[in-house]
Amino acid sequence: MWRDHLTEIIIFTGLFLLVSAMGFVAARWRAPRDMAHLDEWGLGGRNFGGWITWFLVGGDLYTAYTFVAVPALMFGAGAAGFFAVPYTIVIYPLVFLVLCRLWSVSHRHGFVTPADFVRRRFDSPVLALLVAVTGIVATMPYIALQLVGIEAVLKTMGVTGDTALARHLPIIIAFAILAAYTYQSGLRAPALIAFVKDSLIYVVILVAVLWLPQRLGGWGAIFDAADAKFAASPNPNDGVLLSADNQLQYVTLAFGSALALFLYPHSITGVLASRNRDVIKRNMSALPAYSLLLGLIALLGFMAVAAGVKPLPGAREGTVDSNTVVPVLFDQQFPDWFAGVAYAAIGIGALVPAAIMSIAAANLFTRNIYKEYLKRDATPAQEANVSKITSLVVKVGAVACIVFLDPQFSIDLQLIGGVIILQTLPAVALGLYTRWLHRGALVTGWVAGMGLGMWMLYQIPNAATGRKHFGGSAFPLADFGFDTKKTIYVGIVAVLVNLAVAALVTLALRAAKVADGADGTEPDDYFADEGDPRVTPGAAGDADPAREPVA
């Protein structure tokens, strides 16, 4: 019953309203003279310094869903869920140089999306369209998943209803408010809210990892309780350590997810909004603070085991909603007011990435579909306007996904999203270094990687939920004819095939002397920095905010 959780609900609502107000005020924060430009609405003026970028990108990459789903995975499967830690370690050195190049070339040419870059680099609207559509399709379910995070919290607070509409009403209201201030303030809204969100999360998690182990008998006892639980389960692949068969999956999932994360349009939006190359490089050293946080959050899953948490029932009879593990743990172990703060941290934590993702998807639509195919001579003001409206449509779509479809559908789609966004790696990431791959070959490789990835995902059953297809991302190598029980992450296999096909077709097309288009970028573009005199005129110089302290 919701009455038992009144304190939590009041605190949750209060903090939620506070950040909503901040979202509306954000339009005036570091305000430019002219907001009617995609550089302003969609990239915050391309002028964020170290601290803002740290909060923005951190709030963007480590989403509410991550905070709910990773401990849920630890609770259910043990060590395999800890892949999130190596995943978020290897990503930063991996992108330390790559994203700086993307920032420079985008700064120089005024690119807003990765597809803008591909368009100019490979002189291929088709390839750019593929990259844009891949980005939009991969991002949509990710936005919907943020709602799953909020729902887990609302459910724990007893805010439920008898009909589907009544049950989802709080989420619809929350997203309507989010849509309104994103429409008005653009990327400045999540950037400002991220300060509150991340501060709350840090406080909650620090308290949780200092306070809960004392109540539960210490870290040793927590790990022993988890060990006992997994030893008793019949599943051979769970446990506090990896088994011989899932190590390859663990490593490839961590590496593949890292490659995928910075190809996601919302990560690139966050990076392109920073002021210069130094801001990005310093952040690659500072952002791992969030990885530590994520590692500690993952361990909440084991604390829930030790505390004997029983997840709340799922949507269908006889199932459990494992995403409620952490909210229930907080409800059991914390005083009501602090549980309310923790829930607010998760709820607000959903808003920041949801806003950035919808902005990123809207930018892709505007730049690479609307301007490319519908209205070639669109003015910057029209671009900004189309983006604002698209961001509303995207959010309505995300809410509709959750209200009308099984949330499991969004989770499946997000799983697919990671695999498909990886297929843009050859064009976007390798494209930053070399133009050796032929544009036609990149399209062929994309088709091959996409096809194989889909087929592999389709083959994977999920024993726990009794589903035959799209049951996970761990593909048994036995299905390729190998005599082993080992599994591997689908995305890695698909992107390797993608690369191999692209290389072979490149050789064929070069031999056949097929035209390769003209490169619209120059080698020096990839090192351009703030203040470069060759920067294509844009909104640069409109905003002149005070420099804030750097991270």
Add this chain to the structure above:
Amino acid sequence: MSDPVTPPARSGSDATTTDPTTSSRAKDHSPWNWLLFVPIVVPLIPALFNADSPRFLGFPRFYWLQLAYILLGVATTTLVYQMTKNRGDR
């Protein structure tokens, strides 16, 4: 693709300006960058961390060592950043 007129045009930016005679390419071609492979490869070798002992503050090695890799990553990116950032100024 290199444009002979480019170097003079590049001067005139702020403190991060490169000497017009130095190629700005040098910034991204430092041998220090190879160090970045260490925090990419080491966290992806399960043989190093997939064990219970020794425990540290109650954490099995699997957990404390992987959390410690975060420090390895921070140290490496910070070092590479510090060693490469001023190269263009000289």
